[in-house]
Amino acid sequence: MAWRGCCRLELQLRRSFGRNQAWGRRGIVSCIDPSAGLTEEQKEFQRVAFDFAAKEMAPHMAEWDEKEIFPVETLRKASQLGFGGIYVRPDVGGSGLSRLDTSVIFEALSTGCVSTTAYISIHNMCAWMIDTFGSEEQRHKFCPSLCSMEKLASYCLTEPGSGSDAASLLTSAKRKGDTYVLNGSKAFISGGGDTDVYVVMCRTGGLGPKGISCLVLEKGIPGLSFGKKERKMGWNSQPTRAVIFEDCAVPVANRLGEEGQGFNIAMKGLNGGRINIASCSLGAAHACVLLARDHLNVRKQFGEFLASSQYLQFRLAEMATRLVAARLMVRNAARALQENREDAVALCSMAKLFATDECFEICNQALQMYGGYGYLKDYTVQQFVRDIRVHQILEGTNEVMRMIVARSLLQA
Numbered sequence: 001m002a003w004r005g006c007c008r009l010e011l012q013l014r015r016s017f018g019r020n021q022a023w024g025r026r027g028i029v030s031c032i033d034p035s036a037g038l039t040e041e042q043k044e045f046q047r048v049a050f051d052f053a054a055k056e057m058a059p060h061m062a063e064w065d066e067k068e069i070f071p072v073e074t075l076r077k078a079s080q081l082g083f084g085g086i087y088v089r090p091d092v093g094g095s096g097l098s099r100l101d102t103s104v105i106f107e108a109l110s111t112g113c114v115s116t117t118a119y120i121s122i123h124n125m126c127a128w129m130i131d132t133f134g135s136e137e138q139r140h141k142f143c144p145s146l147c148s149m150e151k152l153a154s155y156c157l158t159e160p161g162s163g164s165d166a167a168s169l170l171t172s173a174k175r176k177g178d179t180y181v182l183n184g185s186k187a188f189i190s191g192g193g194d195t196d197v198y199v200v201m202c203r204t205g206g207l208g209p210k211g212i213s214c215l216v217l218e219k220g221i222p223g224l225s226f227g228k229k230e231r232k233m234g235w236n237s238q239p240t241r242a243v244i245f246e247d248c249a250v251p252v253a254n255r256l257g258e259e260g261q262g263f264n265i266a267m268k269g270l271n272g273g274r275i276n277i278a279s280c281s282l283g284a285a286h287a288c289v290l291l292a293r294d295h296l297n298v299r300k301q302f303g304e305f306l307a308s309s310q311y312l313q314f315r316l317a318e319m320a321t322r323l324v325a326a327r328l329m330v331r332n333a334a335r336a337l338q339e340n341r342e343d344a345v346a347l348c349s350m351a352k353l354f355a356t357d358e359c360f361e362i363c364n365q366a367l368q369m370y371g372g373y374g375y376l377k378d379y380t381v382q383q384f385v386r387d388i389r390v391h392q393i394l395e396g397t398n399e400v401m402r403m404i405v406a407r408s409l410l411q412a
């Protein structure tokens, strides 16, 4: 009987999603309330994002994962709420919101599907890079269709031989008149093959970061092809493929910024990207704290509800504490980035390191509290665990985050 009770609980959660109840509003959980400290306007963005997560994403997240569906129509619906270019300027179709607003939105959306939200965050990062470093012509050419998500974008930095040491990339762009001839390949590209716009870091000069430039390619250009779709433990609602360039002639007019500025552009994109991906981990952890709490309240062992075990109460309290600490770190870094503060790069790295590690532990602990049921695909908690594991690896591994933080301390 007990397991049936658990199934009913899951169904109730799914129905409550359907009834437009947000994770943040179910039950009395004020100490982890994600709207605490936000302005009325931010609470409104958050409500819209929670509602979208509940209605448009949560009911499908298991199916998207199982069948590896990239939910393009759902992405376009999200863009109608302004989520396609959240921190892009309004004159090219963006929402013009702050980094903190963006974090609040991604945290709320990811309660409905981490993998889909994480793709939206990468798309937003690319749109921001074009908006910020592109000429007026480039901004007006690319940003409107990216903000409406009529076109989708991919960020192409990693190569088979250059991951953590991204500045050693080898994809070469040799200038011939008004074009660059691009040769090389990128690995692990989110959205690769299904997206339309590729923001590519490539070598136009000598070794090291100063020899790197940033080009924008459109799907369909001769010489651009894709590897097989990677099979992954999570992030299954978005495809990941290698992106291959064979004598790809890219107009010089598609270069963002100056020659040699590409690595700087890539890293600036990633500062925000790290806050965004950390925010996706926060949403998963928030959902998992609530799932764990509800499970402890319905599952009986040794003649008592699990919630009456002091050990499990303490673990739940630790999960909530870690969640709130991680959220504060992420929001603090978002403010620093918004204000363009000198410590922003290190704070974004600290927030990504801390939040993605802590939130993974929270989700994993929630799975433990579910016992064997947590390991079954009938229960949502395992998908949160699988989906956020990669946040400790990408957009700079958490070891690379430690390098950045240590460097900033040692150079101070």
Ligand SMILES: Cc1cc2nc3c(=O)[nH]c(=O)nc-3n(C[C@H](O)[C@H](O)[C@H](O)COP(=O)(O)OP(=O)(O)OC[C@H]3O[C@@H](n4cnc5c(N)ncnc54)[C@H](O)[C@@H]3O)c2cc1C
Binding pocket: 122, 154, 155, 156, 157, 158, 162, 163, 164, 165, 187, 188, 189, 190, 191, 232, 235, 240, 390, 393, 394, 395, 396, 397, 398, 399, 400
């Ligand atoms: C699902 C998925 C989606 C991705 N999407 C994108 C994308 O859209 N665009 C993109 O450009 N990239 C993407 N990536 C790539 C991702 O950013 C890289 O996997 C990541 O940067 C790590 O590089 P690597 O895999 O080559 O690992 P490596 O660099 O080979 O590192 C292996 C391990 O060694 C550690 N390590 C390396 N050097 C040191 C050192 N000096 N000291 C201590 N530890 C060290 C690393 O932290 C890591 O734990 C994606 C990856 C995945 C899995």
